[in-house]
Amino acid sequence: MTAVTSSQPDQPAAKVPAHYRFWPKRLPYRLTPPANSLWQNLAVSALRYPDKAALVFFGRTFSYAEVLQKAERLAACLHGLGVKKGDRVVLCMQNCPQLVIAHFAILRANAVVVPVNPMNRAEELKHYINDPDAKVAITTADLADELAQASDALPASERLSHLIVTHFTDAFDAQVQGENAPPAAWMAWLTTRHAPPSLSGGQVVAWIDALAAAGEAPQHTAGPADLAILPYTSGTTGLPKGCMHTHASIMHNTVASCLWGTGTPENVTLAVVPMFHITGMVSQMHAAIYAAATMVVMPRWDRDLAGRLISAWRVTHWTNIPTMVIDLLASPHFDQYDLSSLVAIGGGGAAMPQAVAQRLFEQFGLRYAEGYGLTETAAPSHSNPPDAPKQQCLGIPFMSTDARVVNPDTLQEVPQGEQGEIIIHGPEVFAGYWKRPDATAEAFIEFEGKKFFRSGDLGHVDEDGYFFLTDRLKRMINASGFKIWPAEVEALMFRHPAIQEACIISAKDSYRGETVKAVVVLRASHKGKLTEQELIDWCREHMAVYKIPRIVQFVDALPKSGSGKVMWRTLQEAEQTK
Template sequence: MPLHDAFWPERVPRHVPAIATSVWHNLAVSAARYPDKAALVFFGTVTTYAQLAGQAEQLAAYLYQLGVQKGARVIVFMQNCPQLVIAHYAILRANAVVVPVNPMNLAEELAHYIRDSGASVALCTADLAPQLVQAANAVGAEGDPSLQHLIVTAFTDAFDPQAMGDDAPPAAWRDWLCGAPDGAMLQEGRHHAWREALACSAPPPPHTAGPADLAVLPYTSGTTGLPKGCMHPHRSIQHNVVGAALWGQQTMQAVSLSVVPMFHITGMVVVMHGSIYLGATQILMPRWDRELAGRLISKWKVTTWTNIPTMVIDLLASPNIADFDLGSLEHIGGGGAAMPQAVAQRLQGQFGLAYVEGYGLTETAAPTHSNPHHRPKQQCLGIPIIGTCACIVDPDTLAVLPPGAQGEILVHGPQVFDGYWRNQAATDAAFVTLEGRRFFRTGDLGHMDEEGYFFLTDRLKRMINASGFKVWPAEVEALMFRHPAVQEACVIGARDAYRGETVKAFVVLRPGHEALTEDALIAWCRNHMAAYKAPRLVEFVDALPKSGSGKVMWRALQQRQEAIDRQGVAAGP
């Protein structure tokens, strides 16, 4: 019997039967059950379940007319908004595959998603269209297959700027939310207006997607630099959609503050799909703003809020915190980064809320571990959730280790992905067979305590965790090498009081470029990669430490930085 069995939540099953329905089926059922219930609320505008399902079917029919067939990959490039939800379900209704892309990515990064996924159709908001168009045109100019159709929506397609009331966003958002499209056009493809697509009167194709068919292709990076697509069929997504709802003991009465990005696997599976499976209501926020979040929780009586710890820290620091009514919150939790103990204790003492941390990866459709709600531990990953088996092994010998010993975390369960898209070598390296079962190697180091709770202690993989965003140094380095002054670059993590970690680059300049400043290189990086990836610290060096075989010894630089960070903490402010 597993050590954690004694702490299993009451009325939560240990296993879920194999789910035979597609993710689309969840919306179809909730729309039939609760047609007039609020599914989405966006700046005061309500979308009911009947409206959500109807618009998804119309968009599915339009995609089908554009040539989207079963298994086709379709890019979704948006911040949280009703259109993102509609797009996901329309693509699934059309038996196709959602390729969710981080809206912070810039053109040079986007080109890889277009090439690798083979997508010929994309949907995006008007503010992001110029970057996607630039990427698509660059791919086409190189002779590779590129986007043939781009469906563009304005945020105001989903809300009335004159009727926002107490849900009004910060004034600084107005131009972004209500601005006119840029006008950038595909050189070899067609643009389509969102309203035109939703006016489609043709019937959608028969829905034939089943549990084994590919549903979502989210991308994750790694040590090789370029992001890899994670193949998730309907069955792996469905397992965690149902499992997370059962674990949290949520019902259709739940009201979620949906602010974690839905391009990210947690926001997509646990928040978006989980809420729709339940028939719950989502209060959508496209970006984080603590004052707006406080008002929305208060007005809409939010009951559940999945987040990253920096959001909670920011909200509690608001000068208006005493004016917000947080009394409706029943569940608050998240992952991506550890919740500082002092903040967790304040939540418990002042608001009676236990912060419930969990753990998962893109490859596992979000959670593999979560703390039992009735008995959470602070700064802890929790215990393996429904249907999941996890263990700690020696990363070299793969021998299973006892409680207290540090090793690599391995997971096995229905939520684990099928493998990496068009990358069999990476797939083979990611899995190992133990006692006849296929385990995924997470690349994270941790230990299990005597009660079966798991803790993260270190990383086997090169990765930086900045406010919950995963930054892969090899990818940043590859982008930095495009600067004409950069001869060599090595990216590591540095301690940051707010973000937890931030990105630092050690750079060797090419001869003749010594006039380049650190600030100028940082500015260039921000113009060529997503803001969370761009180095905030740059240090020019004469040479990088290298091994006898010529490989850059990044770990030596990382250890040097950790020593500097420790000295800074010891010295205090």
């Protein structure tokens, strides 16, 4: 059981945060999470509810006992492949039962999950193999070639030694009909049987063989202080950085998310937010496993499949990106779906339009609760109280969390209502960046005797203690909740032989909120020989689809400062005035 404190904060009444007036009355301000590993959350749920549905995938149900047994078998296989305590294992796939099983198998083997966006291409994937020194990766057959290409392109000492490959049909019946059936457009993607790739200097292992491997899983010795998850986040410069999360930091937000969303074993969650992403991983997957809830799993977004699954499985909880809700409400078949089972809906990554939030409330009695967090904070550092949300608002500091707004130059707290940088202190904050002590030191400050993480986001606090996002200190594009870092896209584009200079900025998009625009200077030898569409097509082959510039503008020169730096903000401001 989770021990929770019910005492009031140890501070004078005059300093009690304003937002405590809106705190859910059923919850304490702080909690003491279980002092065990994340793996044990699955073990306990399977012990209590062995026959209960843990996962549903296109009509195929996996009980908690089955998920536990498969994760144990896969952990034994990993152990047999030489995975030791603290080793990093790449996990690259869309939402499916195998992702959940593999995630917990890695934890069971005392190893560290490196979740990777399956939209990444080989050029991008190289970094996720060599930076964490991963020797084993687990993926789906449609992505295996990309990982093999990435590994083969590395020096021999940095390559993968084993690649475990599963097919989606290892987890569902391709002949499924009715409301559980995949969209027709997905059938080739989901059901095609791919030949295993060759892996230079390594071995490809089929999922079914991995689960049938002889041997036992190692003794489980991982504890709260051990590294559990190494998700990567990009920044203003350089390659993505690994965020070191321990079992304890993920455990806190797992339990807090469960309590905040009234998690019970009777919850039925629509698991459509990607579980390679920190929000889907923690607030959706880990919270559901901790509560022994049922997850109805979608590998990608499709509005009509979502409508059918919510109706058929009586989904009660749905964490999402606002564009998903907008899309579902716009379906021509919407009147055929029954959303009456939903009791909790919310998300983040982008602001929910006020008119849509109002429709949810008026038509279904649902208050859309927005939240805010980063990879560095294990998803939510802020969330709107379910019973007192404010629209287009980040919410209030999450359980056990202290957040302030400071002047980014002086690092002094600014008065209520004034803009400044949001800083965060709490048990969910990461331990630092993998192999990057310099970046770690820059990410933290000491404030009032405590260590605070600098979010890089600008915001303000209103009179009720609710936080609002106003701007970004960091250079970043937010397209439908996907964070895109211009420096990373620019670095990939510079590999094109025609590009002399490139600057990535955001452009307005009626659906995604923002989209990617590339302002490009071509080499003299290539002017007139490359079209904007040809460059976009090249980007599609070399980077994740959400990073691809949707707009390309060729120019003769980029604006530069006196020191020769590209003045990206000048281009951004010009774009915003269009």
